[in-house]
Amino acid sequence: MKSVVTTVVTSADAAGRFPSSSDLESVQGSLQRAAARMEAAEKLASNIDNVAQEAYDACIKKYSYLNNEGEANSTDTFKSKCLRDIKHYMRLVNYCLVVGGTGPLDEWGIAGQREVYRSLNLPTAPYVEALSFARNRGCAPRDMSSQALVEYNSLLDYIINSFS
């Protein structure tokens, strides 16, 4: 999976050389920035149920027609699946924060996303609403430090963009 370290190792290996000082330099750079990401990952992991629930509630509130007969949020099974989807995205955000790249989201969230939602006839606007609610809900320093919040929000923006 792509990260700063694996990129460095791949290019060193392609050239058949030992890790050079510039390789070590770039790894160190990523480690220095990692503390904020870890903080965001930790805060998100400890509160993921609430974050997902609030985001889900917000999107159902805006698109209340989804509760109507035959719509995507009409039965209890559908409701729990919608909530589960939001939670999946949050979990992938947690992974991306840990890895320090968008690898987990790309590989497990975004690849094939359009095809799946089309074939299941799901609207994507509610997902966008849920994720942007989660993004606007985060607040520094109440939830996490401002640098951590920047990392967290940029990943949410990344998913939101993938829906358009």
Added chain:
Amino acid sequence: MLDAFSRAVVSADSKTACIGGDELQSLKNFISEGNKRLDAVNTIASNASCIVSDAVAGMICENQGLIQAGGNCYPNRRMAACLRDGEIVLRYITYALLSGDASVLEDRCLNGLKETYTALGVPLQSTGRAVGIMKASSLAHINNTNSEEYGGKRFRKMEMKDGDCSAITSEAASYFDRVISALS
């Protein structure tokens, strides 16, 4: 290829769980101890040719048959191949040490190595011995405990801040052991 962080992600994903608590704590340790790791990689990479040639020479000293006619290091061509392989193995070990995960070493170096050596008639025991010597000298370099007694004319001490390097040392040792066990 994985590193310590993506390894944690892959194992958390198999349980559909978030990464928090203990796992995150060990990654935070990885970050805070990062400079030790970089110093360790640097000290091995900087002394690589010395480590490798010393290991191959040591292996031959213990088993002179290798450089007599019919031995596996006999003409220069085969000795050169031996030195080259030692350097390759050490290089993949530095990659594993840098990424904090053995996957790059396993996938790109050890996978099929034993079968290749068996097919080419390379003696696995001698190879294992050479890796063992590389391990000893690399660990001495990481801890800066290499001495003039062993280093002789080529003795060199790196400029590093002293500290507790037991964790990174045992991690490095585990990668060397992995190579040795893959060859036996």
